[in-house]
Amino acid sequence: MNRKRNATIAVTAAALSALLVYGIYMLQLRQIRFQETIAVVVPKRFIPAGEQVTAEMVESIPIAKASYRADMIRDVGEVIGMESVVPLGQQEPMLAWKFDRYRLLPGKTESTFQIPKEYVLSVASGIRAGDKVFLYATGKDADTRRLFAEAVTVASVRTSANVEIDDPDNPHLFAMAEGDLENMYASRRSANGAIDAVNLNLTEAQWLELDALCRAGERKLVIAFSSDSLAVEEQGERP
Structure with a gap:
């Protein structure tokens, strides 16, 4: 009887020991998995x-893989030049939907x-709303120079009839939103209308500098299309 009881106790102890070892193993495995990290912006x-x-505003930091979400941004290049749609807290993982x-x-x-x-000497004929352009000031008695280091955004491009220049059947902005460079190029080629008015998004300092240069009529602007307009798509294939 004692021998049978001792055998039962031994088997039970062995089973409990095995469960304890397995539990410790699973706990350690879970801890290791939790400690594995992934870099996010x-x-x-x-x-x-x-x-x-x-x-200068962003950096990559490691977070636990267990905390990672598919919409978190991992490549710094994906957010450079984009605009925050909502406020973003310091060290808060950036999510794709929070940017325009x-x-x-x-x-x-x-x-x-x-x-x-009267401020404009020439405008690149292919520019459209949403494009990035560089501004150059030129004049007979002055050297030509670029006004601002960074490209500025075109808010709209209109004809003399105050109609936005685009392909009405295939607006280029739809292609832009879809990252379809080929369709966007086709839309630009199909658009008709001579550019009569250009609206630009400028800071107050930029406008005052531009106005001061051109007001007297001695200098005029050359508005040039910038390849920065396509950088977003390239990074989305990028960016």
């Missing part, structure tokens, strides 16, 4: 809604200015 500081993101790719409306520190016709 976060703001270095608070970013208010409507602010354009620059490289194309900004026709002026940003937080910008206003939309219609550039007076």
Whole structure:
């Protein structure tokens, strides 16, 4: 009887030991999995809604894989030049839906200015709303120079009849939103209308500098299309 009882106790003890070892193993495995990390992009500081993101504002930090979500941004290049739709907290993982790719409306520190016709010498015929352009000042008695280091956003491009220039059957902005470069190019080729008015999103300082240069009529603007307009798509294939 004692021998049978001892055998039962031994078997039970062995089973409990095996369960304990298995439990410890699973706990350690879970801890190891939790400690595995993945790099995501976060703001270095608070970013208010409507602010354009620059490289100095963001960084990559590791987070536990268990906390990772599919819509978290992992590549810093995906957010550079984009605008925050909602406020972003410091060190808060950035989510794709919180950014706007194309900004026709002026940003937080910008206003939309219609550039007076007498200020303009030439406009690249292919520019459309949402494009990025560089501004150059030129004159007979002055050297040509670029006004601002960064490209500025075209809010709208209109004909003399105040109609937005685009292909009415296949607007290029739809192709832009879908990242379809081929369709966007086709839309631009199909659009008709001579550019009569250009509206740009500028900061107050940019507008005052532009106005001061061109007001006297000695200098005029050359508005040139920038390849930065396509950078978003390339990174989305990128960016």
